Amino acid sequence: MDKSYQPLEIEQRIYARWEQNGYFAPRGEGEPYCIMIPPPNVTGTLHMGHAFQDTIMDALTRYKRMKGHRALWQPGMDHAGIATQMVVERLLNAEGTSRRDIGRDKFVERVWDWKEHSGGQIAEQLRRMGASVDWSRDRFTMDDGLSNAVAEVFVRLYEEGLIYRGKRLVNWDPVLHTALSDLEVLSQDEPGKLWHFRYPLASGDGHMVVATTRPETMLGDSAVAVHPDDDRYSHLVGQEVILPIVGRRIPIIADDYVETEFGTGCVKITPAHDFNDYEIGARHDLPMYNILTDDGSLNDEVPEAYRGLDRFVAREKIVAEFESLDLLDKIEDYTVKIPRGDRSHAVVEPYLTDQWYVKIEPLARPAIEAVETGRIRFVPENWSKTYFDWMYNIQDWCISRQLWWGHRIPAWYDDAGNVYVGYSEEDVREKHALGADAELRQDEDVLDTWFSSALWPFSTLGWPDDTRALREFYPGNVLVTGFDIIFFWVARMIMMGLKFMGDVPFHEVYIHGLIRDQDGQKMSKSKGNILDPLDLIDGVDLDTLLAKRTTGLMQDHLKPGIEKATREQFPNGIEAYGCDALRFTFAALATTGRDIRFDLGRIEGYKNFCNKLWNAARYVLMNTEDIGDGDSELSAADLWIRARFDETVRSVHRHFSNYRLDLAAKAMYEFTWYEFCDWYLELSKPVLQSDDASDAMQRGTRRTLIDTLEALLRLLHPLMPFITEEIWQQVAPRAGNAGDSIMLQPFPEVDESLDVADAAADIDWVRNFILGIRQIRGEMDISPGKALPVLMQGSTDLDRERSTRYANLLERVGRVESVTVLADEEEPPAAATALLGDMRLLVPMKGIIDIDAERARLEKQKDKVTADLQKAQGKLGNKNFVNNAPAEVVTKERARAAEFEKTIAQLDEQLEKLSQI
RNA sequence: GGGCGAUUAGCUCAGGGGUAGAGCGCCACGUUGACAUCGUGGAGGUCGGUGGUUCGAAACCACCAUCGCCCACCA
Numbered sequence: 008m009d010k011s012y013q014p015l016e017i018e019q020r021i022y023a024r025w026e027q028n029g030y031f032a033p034r035g036e037g038e039p040y041c042i043m044i045p046p047p048n049v050t051g052t053l054h055m056g057h058a059f060q061d062t063i064m065d066a067l068t069r070y071k072r073m074k075g076h077r078a079l080w081q082p083g084m085d086h087a088g089i090a091t092q093m094v095v096e097r098l099l100n101a102e103g104t105s106r107r108d109i110g111r112d113k114f115v116e117r118v119w120d121w122k123e124h125s126g127g128q129i130a131e132q133l134r135r136m137g138a139s140v141d142w143s144r145d146r147f148t149m150d151d152g153l154s155n156a157v158a159e160v161f162v163r164l165y166e167e168g169l170i171y172r173g174k175r176l177v178n179w180d181p182v183l184h185t186a187l188s189d190l191e192v193l194s195q196d197e198p199g200k201l202w203h204f205r206y207p208l209a210s211g212d213g214h215m216v217v218a219t220t221r222p223e224t225m226l227g228d229s230a231v232a233v234h235p236d237d238d239r240y241s242h243l244v245g246q247e248v249i250l251p252i253v254g255r256r257i258p259i260i261a262d263d264y265v266e267t268e269f270g271t272g273c274v275k276i277t278p279a280h281d282f283n284d285y286e287i288g289a290r291h292d293l294p295m296y297n298i299l300t301d302d303g304s305l306n307d308e309v310p311e312a313y314r315g316l317d318r319f320v321a322r323e324k325i326v327a328e329f330e331s332l333d334l335l336d337k338i339e340d341y342t343v344k345i346p347r348g349d350r351s352h353a354v355v356e357p358y359l360t361d362q363w364y365v366k367i368e369p370l371a372r373p374a375i376e377a378v379e380t381g382r383i384r385f386v387p388e389n390w391s392k393t394y395f396d397w398m399y400n401i402q403d404w405c406i407s408r409q410l411w412w413g414h415r416i417p418a419w420y421d422d423a424g425n426v427y428v429g430y431s432e433e434d435v436r437e438k439h440a441l442g443a444d445a446e447l448r449q450d451e452d453v454l455d456t457w458f459s460s461a462l463w464p465f466s467t468l469g470w471p472d473d474t475r476a477l478r479e480f481y482p483g484n485v486l487v488t489g490f491d492i493i494f495f496w497v498a499r500m501i502m503m504g505l506k507f508m509g510d511v512p513f514h515e516v517y518i519h520g521l522i523r524d525q526d527g528q529k530m531s532k533s534k535g536n537i538l539d540p541l542d543l544i545d546g547v548d549l550d551t552l553l554a555k556r557t558t559g560l561m562q563d564h565l566k567p568g569i570e571k572a573t574r575e576q577f578p579n580g581i582e583a584y585g586c587d588a589l590r591f592t593f594a595a596l597a598t599t600g601r602d603i604r605f606d607l608g609r610i611e612g613y614k615n616f617c618n619k620l621w622n623a624a625r626y627v628l629m630n631t632e633d634i635g636d637g638d639s640e641l642s643a644a645d646l647w648i649r650a651r652f653d654e655t656v657r658s659v660h661r662h663f664s665n666y667r668l669d670l671a672a673k674a675m676y677e678f679t680w681y682e683f684c685d686w687y688l689e690l691s692k693p694v695l696q697s698d699d700a701s702d703a704m705q706r707g708t709r710r711t712l713i714d715t716l717e718a719l720l721r722l723l724h725p726l727m728p729f730i731t732e733e734i735w736q737q738v739a740p741r742a743g744n745a746g747d748s749i750m751l752q753p754f755p756e757v758d759e760s761l762d763v764a765d766a767a768a769d770i771d772w773v774r775n776f777i778l779g780i781r782q783i784r785g786e787m788d789i790s791p792g793k794a795l796p797v798l799m800q801g802s803t804d805l806d807r808e809r810s811t812r813y814a815n816l817l818e819r820v821g822r823v824e825s826v827t828v829l830a831d832e833e834e835p836p837a838a839a840t841a842l843l844g845d846m847r848l849l850v851p852m853k854g855i856i857d858i859d860a861e862r863a864r865l866e867k868q869k870d871k872v873t874a875d876l877q878k879a880q881g882k883l884g885n886k887n888f889v890n891n892a893p894a895e896v897v898t899k900e901r902a903r904a905a906e907f908e909k910t911i912a913q914l915d916e917q918l919e920k921l922s923q924i
Numbered sequence: 925g926g927g928c929g930a931u932u933a934g935c936u937c938a939g940g941g942g943u944a945g946a947g948c949g950c951c952a953c954g955u956u957g958a959c960a961u962c963g964u965g966g967a968g969g970u971c972g973g974u975g976g977u978u979c980g981a982a983a984c985c986a987c988c989a990u991c992g993c994c995c996a997c998c999a
Contacts, residue, residue, distance in 0.1 A: 275999075276999095380937095525935095601929075602929095609947070612947060614961070618959065618962090619959065677946085785964055786952095790954070840927080881943080882980075891980085892980075896942060
């Protein structure tokens with residue numbers, strides 16, 4: 008083995024072997040376990056969030072697979088309608104052409120080409136992350152099977168009356184020319200204005216003042232509303248105003264919606280361009296004036312001077328005209344919530360169009376119940392509240408999009424405008440007995456991407472066919488995802504799963520945090536702070552990193568700032584940490600629910616951890632080349648490490664079942680480094696490197712070394728698949744294990760039969776002995792290489808017995824030259840002291856130790872213990888404590904106080920001795 | 925306007941009614957035959973504030989402050 012761990016060389020080789028051997032497919036007869044990957048957007052590349060999420064899912068899958076489950080981690084990708092269409096349109100634009108130039112069929116072909124290219128990249132990245140997904144089951148939301156499922160669901164919902172078509176106000180994106188669902192619209196505060204306009208009363212007796220943030224919509228006004236109880240205006244209700252510029256007479260109406268406190272208490276009503284006004288218009292039967300075109304310009308409904316103007320240009324002109332008419336009351340600065348499309352960032356307009364909707368309430372009810380009754384559990388629990396809040400107020404879902412890339416809506420129209428829904432044109436003709444001469448035209452629109460994603464938990468398993476996979480793996484066990492798509496995706500999967508499978512799609516929803524940069528900023532291209540997970544694995548030089556962060560920026564002026572920040576943070580680029588270090592870092596950071604600052608210090612530390620493990624394995628292999636097959640005898644250290652390992656296994660099981668990968672990682676790390684490496688390997692050296700130990704004893708230690716390492720590798724495997732496999736291939740045969748791959752081995756289980764109480768107590772004694780001596784050595788600046796004589800004063804029989812039995816360990820590991828028993832009454836020489844139970848360990852100071860330094864050291868210890876003692880005595884002196892606290896707490900406190908007193912007495916005695924010198 | 929979360933060592937974060945923890949960083953010593961990507965020792969915190977519950981609060985409760993996120997139709 009190399010002297011240090013070199014991840015890059017081994018990772019890809021190992022993954023290829025796993026994949027070629029089909030190890031990722033479900034196997035065995037165990038209970039099925041299934042996780043569905045949240046399908047990444049096919050146009051994207053994996054970012055840190057994916058890598059984090061994939062690490063969690065892979066760790067869970069590997070863990071369950073090793074526990075004997077038929078484990079399936081279902082892979083696949085999402086066609087991501089709008090996002091993908093935008094990417095390909097941009098490509099076309101760069102070529103000097105456009106989607107409209109080449110036409111729908113050619114365009115869709117281009118998107119498929121792009122999908123092949125881009126999707127392959129993501130699959131490659133997943134492989135580099137070590138993802139043990141079953142590639143043989145790979146799915147794409149637009150492939151034939153999933154498209155069938157989409158059509159099936161659409162037709163069934165339509166036939167049940169749960170999908171309908173209607174003309175309503177929708178969120179319209181004037182740049183993308185499509186409707187959006189409420190979720191795809193993000194409202195943000197932006198500085199704006201509040202314009203106050205005077206609308207003259209038709210009676211000629213003055214005017215009303217209305218305020219608006221969107222002046223151009225006045226062209227579509229059909230009323231002015233006031234609150235019914237507003238005395239200022241009640242005499243005007245029923246009268247009319249003359250709409251300026253347009254000249255239309257519109258009524259003054261009364262409606263509860265109006266807030267008397269806000270502005271003047273008069274609201275202009277534009278039913279065709281505002282969601283609230285739409286409702287009011289419906290209540291009062293007002294006419295609707297649609298004044299916009301698809302791209303957000305004014306249409307022919309408005310006075311000629313305004314036709315064809317973009318709405319924002321028209322806005323300026325309207326204000327100017329009001330001013331010239333002396334009808335502009337005032338302009339106030341005002342912060343406005345601006346709704347923007349989440350993809351295009353264009354200002355979205357409420358716009359009257361025909362769209363398809365899912366009637367959601369009947370689907371939502373059982374979905375709410377599934378969480379209320381605990382059939383689905385959110386982890387952490389508080390996310391269920393977010394879920395409920397949305398589900399209780401859920402609105403019908405607009406599912407049609409005016410795009411070209413996506414599942415075409417399975418609806419056909421005849422010349423008379425009748426609509427027929429079916430699986431295909433033939434199906435429709437047959438079902439409705441339409442003759443061949445009847446002209447049918449399919450709906451031009453496609454479905455919201457999330458419509459197909461909602462079916463993912465069963466469409467990927469073959470639904471609507473009754474497949475074996477579907478029977479085995481539905482419902483899945485856990486969904487691992489971010490909080491940002493609880494509404495978009497999680498809720499909709501639950502609704503569709505219950506509707507079409509009659510069961511929940513998964514029993515647990517593990518919501519993880521968001522990966523942020525080291526300053527807590529969200530990672531994004533425009534901030535220039537993105538990290539590519541592969542760059543952390545493979546390393547990257549500064550120039551490449553700079554290029555990655557600055558090319559393709561939407562806003563060129565950000566470039567210098569990004570360059571500067573990147574140069575400062577990564578003056579030498581990023582070193583290669585390897586996949587296992589990255590995965591372990593993600594796991595260690597995966598605390599409940601909170602966002603994660605990705606700190607390079609952590610991954611650096613876990614890379615070192617890999618190296619530590621590597622070298623521990625080197626040591627073990629070096630010492631187990633020839634174990635021999637005679638009897639073996641286990642030493643106290645051997646028993647102790649086996650017991651410590653069991654304890655670690657126990658806690659790792661617990662942490663996996665609670666989705667606390669951070670705690671699992673911590674338990675693994677601490678055992679490996681602080682117990683196995685720091686102590687056990689050191690304690691094994693005296694046995695293996697001394698002639699005193701019997702062959703049986705040596706065999707016992709060699710077996711323990713190899714057995715513990717082999718089991719430890721299995722324990723670590725779900726988090727660090729590559730390094731554990733690489734080492735295991737060499738270790739397993741010596742441990743008597745003939746398996747092909749560590750990933751197919753059983754996960755370690757606790758050996759309940761082990762009774763090691765005595766051995767554990769002995770080893771604790773040895774460790775404390777050595778720690779005491781090390782402390783003296785460290786604080787007295789005695790060279791680690793110098794062996795020290797030690798005197799034991801106040802020792803018990805057991806102390807003396809142990810000092811003999813473990814003399815070898817004390818000498819070799821503790822660098823103790825000799826251990827001498829000193830009778831209680833015997834006068835010790837000047838010495839430095841360490842306390843071990845009731846016994847004092849003395850290191851004679853002759854020529855070694857600075858007396859003043861030793862006195863200071865003891866005083867410091869005494870201060871600390873005295874403070875502890877005072878605290879304990881304070882408690883014990885409090886009657887309330889003694890009377891009310893549980894007896895065992897009081898007893899414990901008494902014992903503590905007694906211990907402190909004894910320690911202080913010993914320290915005093917030692918200080919006294921020093922002063923006599 | 926409603927809801928959720930955070931506030932613990934210089935930094936990043938665990939923990940949790942009875943003894944305040946880890947990693948990184950820092951200081952000192954050190955090449956001992958797995959590992960200097962290392963070893964050994966050490967310094968460093970009134971656990972955001974105020975009040976309450978309790979024998980006991982950093983932890984539970986209330987309020988407040990600061991920061992963050994989500995939802996919502998005051999034009």
